[in-house]
Amino acid sequence: MTGTTSLPIDETSRARLASDGLRMVLVDPTDAAAHAAWFRAETRGFHGAEPSAELVEQRRASARSEDRMVGVLDDTTAMPEVPVATTVCWPAELTVPGGRAVGTWAVSGVTVSPTHRRRGIARALVEAELRTAVAHGLPTATLTVSESTIYSRFGFSPAVLARDVTVQTARARWSGPEPAGRVHAVTAEQLDEVGPQIVERVRLTRPGEVSYGGPLWTRQLGLSVDDENAKNLRFVRHDAPDGTPDGFAIYQLIERGHDFSEHELKLNTLVAVTADAYAALWRFVLEMDLVSTVTAHLRPVDEPLRWLLEDFRAVGVTETDHLWVRVLDVPAALSARTYLSPGRLVLTVSDPLGHAAGTWALDVSPDGTATVTASTDPAEATMTVNALGALYLGGVPARTLAAAGSLHGDVDRVDAIFRSPVAPYLSIWF
Ligand SMILES: CC(C)(COP(=O)(O)OP(=O)(O)OC[C@H]1O[C@@H](n2cnc3c(N)ncnc32)[C@H](O)[C@@H]1OP(=O)(O)O)[C@@H](O)C(=O)NCCC(=O)NCCS
Structure with missing residues (x-):
């Protein structure tokens, strides 16, 4: 082995x-x-x-x-x-x-x-x-x-939340930008050639994404043997004006009731490197004929879609937990990310399993990088290892964790340091 x-x-x-x-x-x-x-x-x-x-x-x-x-x-x-x-x-x-x-x-x-x-x-x-x-x-x-x-x-604690989105297409008149580039219908095999590179280009732009390939990618394309849904999947790729593929969507159409114009378009995946690819792919699915509802699972909590439509209420949103994070090595985990404001924060973490327990000093430089060391200084914040996992990607406010009783101390400072300007997102499940 x-x-x-x-x-x-x-x-x-x-x-x-x-x-x-x-x-x-x-x-x-x-x-x-x-x-x-x-x-x-x-x-x-x-x-x-x-x-x-x-x-x-x-x-x-x-x-x-x-x-x-x-x-x-x-x-x-x-x-x-x-x-x-x-x-x-x-x-x-x-x-x-x-x-x-x-x-x-x-x-x-x-x-x-x-x-x-x-x-x-x-x-x-x-x-x-x-x-x-x-x-x-x-x-x-x-x-x-x-x-x-x-x-x-x-x-473990939820650190990335996600949204399920339902759009009533009759109300979803496009008011966003006219995207440049072109949408192509492609086969699963054609998407297999470029999709992983597109996913890889997006991965480091979003906290929360987890690298993947192999069976997880095969599953998304419906290329797993026995996948009875595979024949229902449709694939589109977006190319930038210079011909570079920079986004794709995977969806399927489900007939609803007796009215043929009432299909549901189920958007399984939409990955976009650029704002143009994002707008073009969403517009493509929303303007599909014979579709009255578009549903999408596991979308980012900061999805801009509603701002690109004339009727904000065309989009219904349900929020759920998605990626759960467990911090094991506090110095290695906390020094891997950057922070919004410089300074020193001493925090005490409790952990029944021991891995993350201790008092830790986080020294954030003006460039946002941090060194993290064990400390004997008095802590400005105390938290459970779960709260630390929730804070880690910058998507859960310290104030929320304080309200839940899993974090105590200088909540505003913790927030000022830990929050991420980009909402965490994970585009797959595993
Ligand atoms: C979830 C699952 C793995 C639990 O296995 P299990 O051997 O019965 O769990 P354990 O006996 O080791 O229980 C461990 C603890 O979790 C709790 N627990 C187990 N399953 C739970 C559940 N579904 N909901 C809430 N608590 C649960 C137990 O009460 C126990 O608590 P404690 O140790 O703090 O007293 C099992 O029920 C299962 O296979 N479910 C279906 C598949 C699944 O959902 N897997 C999880 C994938 S993310």
Whole structure:
């Protein structure tokens, strides 16, 4: 095994699960049978359909050496080769304020079989992954969640919010700029050629984005084997006037009721490097014939769309949590980003799991960069590790956290330093 799989299994959790008769193992993706059993268990864990042999093989072939797959086996079950619990994690880059990135342990695929739930297996696995991230020298861990009730207890907090947007097209008369450039209809394969570069150009411009590729990108294009929705997907690319691709959108059309002019256009993805690409792609989907409603999932909280339409109320918005962040190494995490105002801030962080606990001095230079050291000075602010995770990308006001009782002290100063001028955003889930 190589990459992140070279580290041994976490001994604390292995022993804890062994005392319950369970075997916690690393899954080697080159072992086809073990990989297939793990993948089936993970799919079941999220109530997915039984994957075909082709899909299992596609996933195995696209497994990366850095994917660390963990399974928990119970030799007493009727299918002892199928794990009763799964996780998969990999190192990624999380964009932070200042156009830089910090290492993050992307945590995914956390499932426990309904036959083994609520006996501490997920706790053992998640705590193991946090220790493994630390062992890899990764200052943060991140995840997107199925339920927002699970991960606070492990020190994670929502740091990126997102919006679901519904637009009534009859009211959405365009009043924004006339964008330059051109929208082309393309195939999934054509988008596959340029899409990753477009995503990469956007990634460092937004705190909250997490680097991705491989199966996550394949899934967006509907190129996963077994993707029954694939044939419904439509792809458009925006090219700048000089012909450089600088944005794309992926959408599908859903017939609603008996009126053929009442289709819903479901915008799955819209990525734009430039303001022109943003305006052109939105205008393209809003002016589609036979569509009465455009819905879009996981859009940025500062989406300018409403300001580009004559009727502000054509757009309905629902906000939700999206990326959850867990700070593990305070000096490494906090010194990776830049800050809005210079000065010194001493903060005390409480962390039941210990990783981030301590009193830390943040010294911000006039250029916004910071050095972070352990300190014995009196703290101007105290906060839980969850509050620190929420603050970290600059999208959650300290005042909000103070109102929730997870942050105390000089709230205005914390805000003046931590807020990001660009709202954090994450364009995918994982
Ligand atoms: C969520 C899931 C992984 C929990 O597994 P589990 O082994 O039953 O969890 P544990 O027994 O280790 O519970 C750990 C803690 O989380 C709590 N918890 C577990 N599931 C929870 C849930 N769905 N909502 C709220 N709290 C939950 C437990 O009460 C326990 O609390 P405590 O240790 O502070 O007393 C499992 O129910 C599952 O696979 N769900 C479906 C797939 C899913 O949604 N996975 C999460 C992906 S983001």
